Amino acid sequence: MTLYDETLTLLQELIRNACVNDLTPDSGQEIRNAESLERFFEGTPNVKITKLEPHPGRTSIIVTVPGSDPDAEPLTLLGHTDVVPVDLPKWTKDPFGAEISDGQIWGRGSVDMLFITATQAAVTRQVAREGGLRGTLTFVGVADEEARGGLGAKWLSEEHQNLFSWKNCLSESGGSHLPVHDGSDAVVINVGEKGAAQRRIHVNGDAGHGSIPFDRDSAIVKIGEVARRIAAADLKVAKDDIWQGFVQAHRFDPETEQALLSGTSPEAYAEFGGLSRFAHAVSHLTIAQTVVRAGQAINVLPSHAYLELDIRTLPGQTNDYVDDTLRAALGDLADEVEIEHLISEEATVSPTDSRLYNTLEKVLGDFFPDAPVVPIISSGGSDLRFGRRLGGVGYGFAVHARERTLAEAMGQLHSHDEALYLEDLELTVRGYDSVVREFLG
Known part of the structure; x- marks a missing residue:
């Protein structure tokens, strides 16, 4: 199987696990996705796996691939595993069926943000299979992002701050395009919220x-x-x-x-x-x-x-x-x-002159050579703010096809019939693979 095929198979499983967070402590049950991710990494060499649970069923999983150079910059991939509820009568597809049709994968969380989470996991596993890179790579499948992280990233940053590095983090979303007035292109990176x-x-x-x-x-x-x-x-x-x-x-x-x-x-x-x-x-x-x-x-x-x-x-x-x-x-x-x-x-923002930002900018430039990269802030929140508060930098990153505008990408968030174009999944897999190797290698 190719890296893309592995990612798609994992994404379908994560969607079907239906880890719906309705903002109550006993909802979410991200343990299902944590166990899927643990099975995904089973037998992979060069990884250390840790699972943590502040409340029954609200499980986060941490997968670390040690680097060969302890002085090299680390990279942490923060992918949340919970999804928001659905209004079932408004859906024309099974929200947890992960159906593939019309060039898209349909389901709650396909865009927010399980396609990035699956990509991060698959790229991490591939790096581990190859023996790792110079810098340490960590993938975190985080619970409770949709309820502001009290049982997820917020809890991890307060109670287990040293389990992994918060210095350089990637999460949702980014990589969509602006409808430039003259018909040219521009692509965005989320630098803050x-x-x-x-x-x-x-x-x-x-x-x-x-x-x-x-x-x-x-x-x-x-x-x-x-x-x-x-x-x-x-x-x-x-x-x-x-x-x-x-x-x-x-x-x-x-x-x-x-x-x-x-x-x-x-x-x-x-x-x-x-x-x-x-x-x-x-x-x-x-x-x-x-x-x-x-x-x-x-x-x-x-x-x-x-x-x-x-x-x-x-x-x-x-x-x-x-x-x-x-x-x-x-x-x-x-x-x-x-x-x-x-x-x-308080609002949090990362600089646009960091090594990680420059790496993202270079990779996006390889995909879209004539498109300027535009830093934006999000009107909502993400787990990246916890890393920024600890002194790290954090950016929202994915790669979407030229046709996918920022408005279209945002329109899929928490929507009925949420769906991701498979083309965007393939681009994001390639994008993350390039960023990880460029930054850590």
Whole structure:
């Protein structure tokens, strides 16, 4: 079997194991994929295998291929093994059947991110079979990424930090293409991700009987006004090099480019087409109002209400910055609310002048010689942030065919009828094999 064939067979097994993470501790059961991966490496020389389980069934597997030179740079491949739930009636294929048709493999996790996980495992096994390289190569099949890593990468980075190197890490996603305005090509590498600054805004009002509402201070009216003011908040456009490079890579006309870089015209985001929402997200602090709660009985005026905000921060935007932004938006209501902090994690970004980034850039250049490589940040999260917090660099890497735009790749994430083109799997296998040998060899 070729390396691609081995990868495809493994990918089908990982999809069929249906390690669905619904964000509860007993879900996921990534032990099924960990055991599949352990069998995949069974009998392979030159590997050390470790399995860890912070909660029954929530298993991560670590496979290490020692390098011949202890001073050589190491490389760690972080592939998560859990997937998100499915809305079964919305699927036209079996979400866990791993069916191959129309040049694609269908199934939950085929794109996010089991095709990369399977690729990383297969390339690691091939390197081990050959006796290893100069630098140490580690593959980690990580549990619980879809629930922010509390039983996976976060736990590993806190409780077992020294089991493998976090210095140079690769994970999801990257390698898709930008719809450049003049019809030329550009290919992306994920170098960072936005942070989280979740908030719960509390307000109080007068309790009372629903039949006598006159002259009451209504918690519901107040929380509605809080929501209205936050929706109208003045959120400034990013001024960093990554946003500037992303805009310039599209080769818009000078007027559109200037409007996007200066933030003077929200309407200019329409020029990104299918990427308009993503482009806005990675150029602003975003505040999504997602949950509101007040009252229990229809005949009782509630004395308390709250609004939950899913806030995503750009690099450099601190908790204080977020709270100041909310207070400024609330104006004279700011003194009447309590701002409760929920999950807060700062944004993380890796440099574009590291040896690993340069290797990725070179490999992508071999696939797409005329396409500039464009660093981007993700609007969501990945396990790479834990390595960055420990002082390492981390990049999202894959290789997609020229026809696969960034918008199309993102559109498959957590979607109904999630599917990966087999051409992209073959390209990603070749890409990872090249990167590992270039970086470690």
